[in-house]
Amino acid sequence: MPAAPASVGFRLEDVDTPALVVDLDALEGNIARMAKALQGRSVRLRPHAKSHKCVQIARAQIAAGAIGVCAQKVSEAEALVAGGVADVLVTNEIVGKHKVERLSRLAREAKVAVLADDAGNVAELDSAARAEGVRLDVLAEIDVGALRCGAEPGAPAVALAKAIAGCRNLRFAGLHAYHGTAQHLRSPAERRAAIDAAAEKAMATKILIESEGLACETITGAGTGTFLLESESRVFNEIQPGSYVFMDADYNRNAWDEGWPHFEQSLFVLSAVMSVPSPDRAVVDAGLKASSVDSGMPLVRERPGVEYARASDEHGVLKIAAGAKAPRLGEKLLLVPGHCDPTVNLYDWLVCVRKRRVEALWPVSARGMLY
């Protein structure tokens, strides 16, 4: 594993590069802003840990009122439970003997829930849970518009709920109704329309399930782009935003309604200028392996006229506008990643900084936990 790029007490300027830096004031502010935004609302917060993959941040979220966290993979959940998190919802279908066995084993150590969208998979989960002597909470995933996983709302979801409820070692725990693509629709009106439609589908399905005599306890979904909409829907009673702790260039391109909490950018890639070949070009040491570009190039923080124009494996080429302050060789620049989640997954360490001093080094404990 790579050594940490800094020690506690280092000045930001002395952190080795590229490094993943978290501004603790902004991070703590974001956790508090989320708690405040949910005050008096009848939704539970279960933040998604796939964004940070970090036990220390999960614990801070729980200390601020979250009931547990979400994870996306069994191995990610294992890393979080090993770090002391007691309640994890794996917001994913877990398929295959080896994986469902590990999931069931984890349920001996923590409260574990999982999704399903297929009756065959439900039977597989039941049999693994029985072999392990545990009872797993299972939510039926419904597709509310993201066109990814999930049963169709209505009758197919009812059949799935009954299949889950009919298993001795499973408990039907409710509906997972996450609308992923809605998170990045740019206008508040588009996002509202998408979540209104999602909530309607979830509600209609819940009513059908309850008419079969089954309790449909939890309805969960939502991300950083829409969570207040789900919270106001009277349909969802659990939400799972993740990126709000960090934010990224892509989320920062969304327009927000008035009254929406302003989450600050807390996550940065610290990079160093390694070449200044011409007045209009500089090159930093952070490329594709240091910042995921799936949602666009990183942005250069607080350097007007300096644009991160293209990335190769280990280089980022900056375009310097005429008249802009030119970066010096060796100068350290903060980049705002295009997309926080896959960027965090590139690093073993979060360098936690307050007022430009390193205060802590947190391992990204679930980094690379793909299985």
Add this chain to the structure above:
Amino acid sequence: MPAAPASVGFRLEDVDTPALVVDLDALEGNIARMAKALQGRSVRLRPHAKSHKCVQIARAQIAAGAIGVCAQKVSEAEALVAGGVADVLVTNEIVGKHKVERLSRLAREAKVAVLADDAGNVAELDSAARAEGVRLDVLAEIDVGALRCGAEPGAPAVALAKAIAGCRNLRFAGLHAYHGTAQHLRSPAERRAAIDAAAEKAMATKILIESEGLACETITGAGTGTFLLESESRVFNEIQPGSYVFMDADYNRNAWDEGWPHFEQSLFVLSAVMSVPSPDRAVVDAGLKASSVDSGMPLVRERPGVEYARASDEHGVLKIAAGAKAPRLGEKLLLVPGHCDPTVNLYDWLVCVRKRRVEALWPVSARGMLY
């Protein structure tokens, strides 16, 4: 660190997913094809290890005739030297006190060379080498058309060479003339034009440097897309292709001249189908954290009519054409990554397979070595 997703002897079907799989027959074939393509040519092969980050592959390349390897970062070079590689060229500018100190320290353990494109950086390298009591080989990087790092060919490069040669603890070792963007020009004619121009600039610069009484021993560059052109140029005497050991979807989109060796695809992401929500859609468990999409989506191997249409953090959505064989829930599918280098960097293990049996597990020793 994540546990290995398989054990030796596993059938491919039993490897946990997502996993990075290497077909050993194809890998060994590619290493042999490169050796054969260079037979009788007056170029040395120094493959780029940034593609594989794996000591075992570096050793196999050296056993097949490579003189050493290239690395892109000091920490990457450290990991390779720790694994027994004795000769590493860091094909990058290494800037900043901490980094140049580490580089100089490494030169006590192995033959180490590095690039420079700035006189201030040259002085910094010299002073670190002196403090460590070593002599570093330094190549002047010239920009031959990629518009990234590098001094301008001609007079600026001559000045740089003289600055290097004037340092007591540095040795001017030659020119680095790598044309990165040429590698992915789609037609052989475009690539040939780019490398002809690059070779001309390198040659003219070499002549100028030699006219100052300085030897200009090495001229190095080239990648998988162009290496035969540099090899035939009579200018380059060292080449540094990397991706040929693996190949990827992006390189496979290049058209190749007749007589160009056919490198086989040896690198795959093994994924599992985790949801089949409709006849025209399936979802695999390999998304942005399992395959870098900077150069396009992965391709589904040997499944005509099945297209990897979009990636989210942990999901890949497959579009199934009418009439195509639909993937079953739990089925394992091989994906060809869009871009091999940043994909390899996402994994801790290479699962080495021969005839669909796991033969070895190789650590990606320089994974995450960003510094």
